Amino acid sequence: MAPMAETLKDTDTSVQTPKTPEVPEKPALEGLEEKLNSAWAQEKIYHFNPETTREQVYSIDTPPPTASGSLHVGHMFSYTQTDVMARFKRMCGYNVFYPLGWDDNGLPTERRVQNYYGVRCDPSQPYDPNYQPPEKPAKNQRDWDAISRQNFIELCEKLTVEDEKIFEDLFTRLGLSVDWRQTYRTIDDDSRAASQRAFLRDVNSGNAYTSEAPTLWDITFRTAVAQAELEAKERPGAYHRYPFTTAEGKKVFIETTRPELLPSCVALVAHPDDERYQPLFGKTVTSPLFGVEVEVKAHRLADPEKGSGIAMICTFGDMTDVTWWRELQLPTRALIGRDGRFARETPEWITTEEGRANYEQLAGKTVHSAKEAVVELLREQGILDGEPKPITHAVHFYEKGDKPLEVVTSRQWYIRNGGRDADRREELLARGKEIDWHPGFMRSRYENWVEGLNGDWLISRQRFFGVPIPVWYRLDEDGNPDYENPILPAEDQLPVDPAAQPAPGFEESLRGVPGGFVGEEDVLDTWATSSLTPQIAGQWERNNELFTTVFPYDLRPQGHDIIRTWLFATMVRAHSLHESVPWTNTAISGWILDPDRKKMSKSKGNVVVPNDVLEQFGTDAVRYWAASARLGVDTAYEVAQMKIGRRLAIKLLNASKFALGMGVTEAHIVRDDAGAAAVTQPLDRALLAELKTVVAQATEHFENYDYARALQITESFFWQFTDDYVELVKDRAYGGHGEEAQASVRAALATTLDALLRLFAPILPFATDEVWRWWRTGSVHAAAWPQAQALEIVAGEPQLLDSVGEVLSGLRRAKSDAKVKQRTEILSARITAPAVTLSHVEAALSDIKAAARAQSLELVAQEGAEVSVSEVTLAEEA
RNA sequence: GGAUCUGUAGCUCAGUUGGUUAGAGCGUUCGCUUCACACGCGAGAGGUCGUUGGUUCGAGUCCAAUCAGAUCCACCA
Numbered sequence: 001m002a003p004m005a006e007t008l009k010d011t012d013t014s015v016q017t018p019k020t021p022e023v024p025e026k027p028a029l030e031g032l033e034e035k036l037n038s039a040w041a042q043e044k045i046y047h048f049n050p051e052t053t054r055e056q057v058y059s060i061d062t063p064p065p066t067a068s069g070s071l072h073v074g075h076m077f078s079y080t081q082t083d084v085m086a087r088f089k090r091m092c093g094y095n096v097f098y099p100l101g102w103d104d105n106g107l108p109t110e111r112r113v114q115n116y117y118g119v120r121c122d123p124s125q126p127y128d129p130n131y132q133p134p135e136k137p138a139k140n141q142r143d144w145d146a147i148s149r150q151n152f153i154e155l156c157e158k159l160t161v162e163d164e165k166i167f168e169d170l171f172t173r174l175g176l177s178v179d180w181r182q183t184y185r186t187i188d189d190d191s192r193a194a195s196q197r198a199f200l201r202d203v204n205s206g207n208a209y210t211s212e213a214p215t216l217w218d219i220t221f222r223t224a225v226a227q228a229e230l231e232a233k234e235r236p237g238a239y240h241r242y243p244f245t246t247a248e249g250k251k252v253f254i255e256t257t258r259p260e261l262l263p264s265c266v267a268l269v270a271h272p273d274d275e276r277y278q279p280l281f282g283k284t285v286t287s288p289l290f291g292v293e294v295e296v297k298a299h300r301l302a303d304p305e306k307g308s309g310i311a312m313i314c315t316f317g318d319m320t321d322v323t324w325w326r327e328l329q330l331p332t333r334a335l336i337g338r339d340g341r342f343a344r345e346t347p348e349w350i351t352t353e354e355g356r357a358n359y360e361q362l363a364g365k366t367v368h369s370a371k372e373a374v375v376e377l378l379r380e381q382g383i384l385d386g387e388p389k390p391i392t393h394a395v396h397f398y399e400k401g402d403k404p405l406e407v408v409t410s411r412q413w414y415i416r417n418g419g420r421d422a423d424r425r426e427e428l429l430a431r432g433k434e435i436d437w438h439p440g441f442m443r444s445r446y447e448n449w450v451e452g453l454n455g456d457w458l459i460s461r462q463r464f465f466g467v468p469i470p471v472w473y474r475l476d477e478d479g480n481p482d483y484e485n486p487i488l489p490a491e492d493q494l495p496v497d498p499a500a501q502p503a504p505g506f507e508e509s510l511r512g513v514p515g516g517f518v519g520e521e522d523v524l525d526t527w528a529t530s531s532l533t534p535q536i537a538g539q540w541e542r543n544n545e546l547f548t549t550v551f552p553y554d555l556r557p558q559g560h561d562i563i564r565t566w567l568f569a570t571m572v573r574a575h576s577l578h579e580s581v582p583w584t585n586t587a588i589s590g591w592i593l594d595p596d597r598k599k600m601s602k603s604k605g606n607v608v609v610p611n612d613v614l615e616q617f618g619t620d621a622v623r624y625w626a627a628s629a630r631l632g633v634d635t636a637y638e639v640a641q642m643k644i645g646r647r648l649a650i651k652l653l654n655a656s657k658f659a660l661g662m663g664v665t666e667a668h669i670v671r672d673d674a675g676a677a678a679v680t681q682p683l684d685r686a687l688l689a690e691l692k693t694v695v696a697q698a699t700e701h702f703e704n705y706d707y708a709r710a711l712q713i714t715e716s717f718f719w720q721f722t723d724d725y726v727e728l729v730k731d732r733a734y735g736g737h738g739e740e741a742q743a744s745v746r747a748a749l750a751t752t753l754d755a756l757l758r759l760f761a762p763i764l765p766f767a768t769d770e771v772w773r774w775w776r777t778g779s780v781h782a783a784a785w786p787q788a789q790a791l792e793i794v795a796g797e798p799q800l801l802d803s804v805g806e807v808l809s810g811l812r813r814a815k816s817d818a819k820v821k822q823r824t825e826i827l828s829a830r831i832t833a834p835a836v837t838l839s840h841v842e843a844a845l846s847d848i849k850a851a852a853r854a855q856s857l858e859l860v861a862q863e864g865a866e867v868s869v870s871e872v873t874l875a876e877e878a
Numbered sequence: 879g880g881a882u883c884u885g886u887a888g889c890u891c892a893g894u895u896g897g898u899u900a901g902a903g904c905g906u907u908c909g910c911u912u913c914a915c916a917c918g919c920g921a922g923a924g925g926u927c928g929u930u931g932g933u934u935c936g937a938g939u940c941c942a943a944u945c946a947g948a949u950c951c952a953c954c955a
Contacts, residue, residue, distance in 0.1 A: 027914085237954070256955055269955085303955080311955030318954050395954055404954080444882055445950060452880090452951055560949080591949090628891085632883085634948080638890060640904055643917090650917055658914035701894095712892070716902070726914085734913095809921085816921040821910055866899095 018667035021660040021775035027653035029618040029646070032766040033173055039769075045782045046090075046177040048097045052549055058094035059550035060086060061534045061583055062178075063558050063566070064101035064186060066108050067163040071170050073637055076610050078589035080626035082557040083176045084707045085587070087762035089554075090177065091785040097550045099182030099537040100171065104160035105191070106526035107221070107400055110465045112163075113156050119145045121152035121464045149464050149499075156465045157187070170610060175619050175765045177781065184536050186529045187465070192495035194536045195529040196470040198577055199459075200488055203471075207416045207576045208459070210483055214315070214322045215458055217408035218398040219340030223462040224412050226525060227419070227455060228565045231399040238388035239307060242378055244268060244285035244294075252277075252285050252296075253385060255307030257393065259378065260342075260371040261314035263290050263350060263359060266330040270310040272298040277310050288383045289374070290359065291352035297328050316407035318396070319454065336406050342370050367406070411483060413460040413469060413522070417572045419453035431571050434581045438705040439632040442560060442588040449564040457572065459525045466523030470496045472503030479514040487517065491541075531569035534582045553583040560588045560632065587705055590634040613642060620764040621646035627763045630708045648715065649767040652760065655722045656771040659749040662733040666776055668743075668750035675747065676793045680740055681732075682843035683804060684748035685796025687725050690717060691752055692795045696788035698759055707762070714759045721752060724805040731850035751794070755786040803840035803867070804848060807831055810869035811852040818874060825875035826854035833859075833867040 040046065062082060065075060090096045114120055118137025125148040133155060138144055147155075164185070171178065184191055202208035215224045240259040243251035254268065265287055270277035280296040287294060301320060302311060313324045315332045324330065335343045344364045346356050358377055362370040378384040396405045418425030428450050437443040460469060470489050473481035487503045489496045498519030502508040510516030529536075538547040552574070558566060567586065574582035613622055617639075624645025629635040670676050670688070679685055694717040698710040731737065733745045753771075761768040761780045772780035811829065815822055831841060838859045841848065849857065858871070 023914095029917095232951090232953075235954085239955085254955070258954070307955050309955090313955085320953095320955080393954055394952090439883095441882060448881055448951055564950080593948095630892095633891095634884095636890070638904095640890070644903060647917065651915070654915035654918090656914085661914065709892085709894090712902080719902095722914090723919085727912095727919095730913095812920055813922085816909060819909060821912080822920055823910085823912055 018665040019775055019777060021665060023657050023660050023774050027650075027657055027770070029620065029649055029653070029767060032770050033175070033614075033619050036766055036769050037172055037175075039773075040177075040779065040781070043779060043782070045779055046096075046098065046179050048179045048182060049095050050546060050549075052095045054549050056093075056095045057097055057549050057554075058086075058089040059097035059538075059553040059555070059583075060099075061537065061553040061556045061570075062098070062100050064103040064184075064530070064533060065167060066103045066106075067160055067167045071167060071610050072592075073610055073613070074592040076174055076614075076622055077592050077626045077629070077635065078557065078559060079171065079176055080174065080623045081589050081629075081631065081707070082555075082587065083174075083178075084623070084627050084762045085555065085557075085702075085705065086177050087765065087781060088702045088707070088785065090781065091758065091761065091783065093784065096177075096179075097182070097538075097553075098178050099184065100176070100178040100180070101184035101186065101191075101533065101537060102160065102164045102167070103186045103526070103530060104156070104164070105186040105466055105529055107463065109156050109160060109187075110152075110463065113152070113159055113465075114144070116159055117145075117155055118143075119147050119152065119155065121149055122146035123149045123464065125151075127151060153465055160185070160187070173614060173619060174610075175623060177765070182537060186526070186536070187467075189495055190539075190542065191529055191532075191536050192467045194532050194540060195467040195524055196489075196494045196496065197491055197541060198532055198535065198573060199470065199524065199528070200491065200494075201577060202415055203486075203488065205576065208413060209416075210411060210413050210486070212409065212411040212483075214325070214407045214409045215412055216319070216396065216398075216405045217338065217410070218401045218403070218405055219338070220401050220403050221398065221463070222338055224408075224410060224458055224460060225398045225401075225405065226458045226527075227453065228457075228527065228568070229399050230405070231397050232394040233397050234392050235395045235404070236390060237393050237395070238390045240375065240378070240388045241308070241385040242288055242383050243385065244287055246280070246283065246285050252280065252310065253308050254310055254312050256312055257391070258314070258317050258371070260362065260367060260374045261312065261317050262287060262374060263292070263347070263362070264314040264316075264333045264335050265292065265294055265312045266315055266325065266333050267294045267313045267328065268296045268310050269299050269302045269313050269324055269328075270296070271302040271304050272300065274302070274304045274309055276304075289377055289381070290350050290355040292349055292355065297324075297330075299324055299328060316409075318407065322407060332409065334409055336367060336408065338408055338410075340403065340406060341366055367404075412458050414456040415459050415528070415572065416576070417453060417457040417568075418450060419455045419457070425450055425453065428568075428571060428575060431575055431581050435583060436585045438585065438587045439630070442563065442586075442632055445560060445563045446568065449568060457525075457569070459528045460522040461525050462521070463523050466526065467495070467529055468497045468499060469520045469522050469524055470494065470498060471520045472498050472506075472517045473520070474503075475512070475514050475516050475518060477514050479512075481518055486520075527565055527569045530566055531573045534570065534574065535577070551578070551582075552580050555585045555587060556583040557587040557589065559591065561591070563588070585705070588632050590629065590632055593634055593636050613639070617642040617646045618649065618766070620649040620766050623763055623765070624648060624711075627707055627711050631705060645764075648718075649764050651722060652718070652756075652764065652767050653771060655718075655726065656753055656757075656774070658726065659753050660775055662746065662749060663742075664746050664750045664753070664775075666750065666754075668746045669754050670747055670751045670794050671790070673793060678743045678747040679751075679794045681744040681748075681847075682796055682800055682840075683725075683728060683847055684744045685794055686798055686800035686804075686840075686844075687721070687748050688751060688791050689795035689798040690720070690801055691755055692788045692791035693798060695755060695759065695786045695791065699785065699788065702762075710759075711763055714756070718756055718760075720801070720805070721756070724808060725801065728804065728808065728844065728847040728851045732847060736850065737846060747794075751791070755791075758783055758786045797840070799836075800840040800843060803833075803837045804844045806837075806867045807833075807841050807848060807869070808851060810867060811848075811854060811872075814869050814872040815874070818872075820874060823853065826852060826857075827873040827875055828856040828858065828871070829854060829869055829873070830858040830860055830871040831867070831869055832862050832865055834863050834865060835861045837867055 086098045117133035127148045127150040131151045237257040239255045241255045243253045284293045342362045346359045361373045471486040503517040538550045540547045570582045621642040625641040701710040729745045757768045
């Protein structure tokens with residue numbers, strides 16, 4: 001529920017001397033962004049007030065964009081949707097905590113810096129404090145400057161700051177009501193300290209641990225990657241069929257897409273129920289080419305339908321191999337190195353002379369070349385059975401890589417995420433039920449992911465530009481690191497860089513010396529930092545007073561593509577660090593599709609640049625398009641929708657100009673019984689009754705995060721207001737029916753305009769505030785959300801407006817059918833309708849006559865009849 | 879293979895617990911300088927709600943099946 005009205009800082013609750021409206025001759029949208037943005041900055045209306053309680057705060061954990069490259073329409077879309085909610089909550093009296101940070105840590109930044117400056121990081125290079133990057137990057141990557149890690153990081157920081165400035169300007173232009181004082185960068189000292197602090201706490205609580213194990217490995221980037229970063233891509237492959245041989249000389253055929261792994265084979269496996277292979281279980285067979293004896297094993301994961309039904313287990317071809325290797329307790333015969341090449345030394349498990357000669361053909365080769373070599377050997381020696389059968393199959397890639405992942409054994413750090421622990425998995429599923437998902441069905445994506453986890457979260461990365469893992473290892477007398485007992489820094493020392501600083505209690509001179517220490521060289525997965533955005537933005541452990549007033553946050557907005565990464569990782573961290581959910585609501589935005597219904601993305605080259613549309617249609621128009629789409633719905637990039645938004649914003653300016661031109665001031669707004677007395681005319685009271693419903697419904701939908709519905713309701717009321725109501729009351733507003741009738745119109749116009757500006761303010765912040773400033777003091781964005789209850793005392797019969805509209809439409813149609821101008825006078829006409837409708841018509845008869853230029857209207861009651869206009873006599877056209 | 883979403887006018891979409899004749903905007907057709915707005919105004923045409931069956935007095939809405947499209951997960955023998 002919203003806080004009490006007392007906390008609202010609305011400026012208009014007691015008007016002393018009403019402001020005289022000042023309306024421009026030709027209202028226009030052009031230039032509003034610049035003008036109002038500087039006014040808002042000056043008036044500090046989006047500043048978070050730290051003197052506050054948790055109940056007064058509405059906190060938003062916004063996605064920190066990667067500021068590399070350019071912003072695209074997808075950003076405008078989803079960030080607008082969040083801003084609309086932020087503005088609504090602010091108007092409801094909440095102290096809105098709306099920070100926006102930058103995700104400048106990680107591979108995208110590294111890559112951008114490499115390409116932008118033409119440099120590459122070579123950790124063996126010494127630091128050069130005077131280093132200047134080349135004016136122009138060298139065309140050939142081989143000619144790029146090799147620079148030290150420190151120099152590389154400095155360039156990353158320089159470029160990200162420049163990029164972030166451009167983004168901030170664009171987001172400001174977009175009208176985001178972000179408090180820019182609350183900004184952060186995922187690579188800055190505070191973020192690094194927060195990441196390291198969280199890591200240390202996870203180590204101490206047993207939620208983070210190190211382990212030597214087979215992991216997915218990208219040979220291009222030479223780093224381990226996590227399950228969440230995988231992408232399956234369809235790739236052509238081929239089944240190669242060749243036999244192993246039993247002791248009796250019987251051939252056992254296997255079919256494989258990775259024949260090059262034959263020297264890494266540690267066993268064959270078939271399903272326990274597979275009668276074809278049951279006789280072989282427990283016996284050994286000999287591999288072709290390399291002559292290695294391996295046992296035939298049984299395991300339920302073996303699929304009798306695939307290939308020949310019996311598979312080679314190799315260390316390691318894929319994660320299924322890892323499962324078999326672990327559960328069947330097989331030896332390790334790894335050959336593919338971190339560079340993606342086969343070991344240069346012939347392994348000791350290949351003992352036959354022929355086998356060793358064959359291995360020579362693969363030694364040092366890439367996976368690709370080794371495959372060709374093995375196939376060639378199999379072919380030459382007549383072992384290959386038939387030709388390889390081409391197939392298309394899914395292969396795992398790192399989402400940013402372009403070579404298939406290998407599985408390599410290495411020491412890595414992990415965080416427990418339920419992937420190996422059913423209890424924790426249940427806890428995280430329960431957390432998922434604690435938060436409200438908008439739309440609700442998105443929760444199943446989360447549950448789907450949690451239930452499908454097959455291991456803990458691998459958080460160490462063998463990269464340069466990232467948050468260092470804050471640990472050191474003691475070296476024993478032989479110089480071997482003690483990984484089981486890492487040396488941890490004290491929290492008040494954070495952030496630390498173990499590569500540059502000695503371990504606590506050691507001199508730097510003992511680095512790498514037996515009896516001394518080594519620093520951990522790896523950095524944390526960027527998600528290990530991004531998963532802490534609530535803690536980073538809320539200044540966890542730096543300003544806990546602030547942190548406890550914003551955490552758990554009220555809202556996490558984000559895209560559905562990163563539920564498995566960002567959303568899930570944030571839940572994992574909050575669960576183990578705070579035993580809490582990180583937020584109570586999550587709003588999942590859809591994607592922007594191009595007109596061909598494809599997802600817009602940089603790699604597809606179908607991205608529209610935001611500046612162009614902002615320039616062409618204006619910010620309000622673009623925001624209208626974004627706010628017309630419901631949460632979670634993928635939306636077509638629709639220029640037409642922006643045109644409609646632009647039209648609405650312009651209409652709002654012009655309709656306001658009209659109302660304010662009718663002598664309307666803020667003093668006419670109905671606020672209490674005294675003001676209510678002025679509204680004497682049934683038509684005016686009908687309008688306000690309608691308005692009351694609109695306010696009530698829009699509020700309800702906004703509270704349910706359905707801003708699109710709220711907009712639609714407000715918008716259709718607005719058009720009814722301008723097209724019917726304003727046309728009906730023009731004559732009266734000009735004073736044609738006396739002062740009392742005019743005062744009634746003024747009150748209705750003032751009250752409606754006041755409410756409409758507030759209702760549209762979250763979506764069209766520029767046009768609404770422009771109008772607001774014509775006749776009010778301060779900003780509409782510092783004003784309170786309208787309350788339906790306040791209109792109760794002036795609400796009349798809402799049906800009346802519709803009845804009158806129908807009659808007006810009928811009279812207009814008569815002129816349209818007669819093909820005369822709408823100005824043409826109606827000498828007489830007959831209106832047939834049910835008695836109730838006629839009573840409405842009668843109550844507004846003079847307005848109808850004025851609007852339709854009708855001299856005489858005959859009202860005929862007929863129950864059950866539709867409203868119809870007949871017997872129309874028109875005057876001669878002028 | 880598991881899960882989720884979508885299918886309503888030429889186009890983009892709305893349709894809240896089932897309830898009269900299914901709505902909006904764009905586009906289209908006809909007409910209009912009407913003193914807030916030609917970046918405007920008025921009027922019209924246009925839909926057997928993907929298909930089939932069921933529940934019900936009554937289904938765009940609920941259930942089942944089916945077709946089509948999209949997304950996530952799994953899938954390297």
